[in-house]
Amino acid sequence: MIFSKTGNITIITQERATIVELVANIDQKYNEIKNDNVIVNLFSVKGVQDNAINDFLLLSNKHKESKKSFVLVTDKIDIDSAPEELSIVPTLQEAHDIIEMEEIERDLDF
Numbered sequence: 001m002i003f004s005k006t007g008n009i010t011i012i013t014q015e016r017a018t019i020v021e022l023v024a025n026i027d028q029k030y031n032e033i034k035n036d037n038v039i040v041n042l043f044s045v046k047g048v049q050d051n052a053i054n055d056f057l058l059l060s061n062k063h064k065e066s067k068k069s070f071v072l073v074t075d076k077i078d079i080d081s082a083p084e085e086l087s088i089v090p091t092l093q094e095a096h097d098i099i100e101m102e103e104i105e106r107d108l109d110f
Helices: 019-028 052-065 092-107
Strands: 002-006 009-013 037-041 070-073 087-089
Touching: 009 092, 019 052, 037 092, 052 070, 070 092, 087 092
Parallel strands: 009 037, 037 070, 070 087
Antiparallel strands: 002 009
16 A cells, blocks of 8 residues: 655555455554545556445545545546445546545635
């Protein structure tokens, strides 16, 4: 698992892993990222399917409760079939844009 940190954003990338393994690894290292906004890049993860993405739901909800963004980046699933609570975008740039918008919303207490 590769952590790339820029400012208050951590991008997580993992090669040669399944969604289940990736979620377990992130959960295990959660204390290292709990104070950052998180982007999980799923482009190199095997087995990205609509139902597999639900494995991120508990982790995402926990992170968002602490007033931080949690965004998944993939173009391999139908975003409309994913739970509304998950932030899923097709590009890294859009992930950064989502975090910026959510930061503004939090600053304005929306």
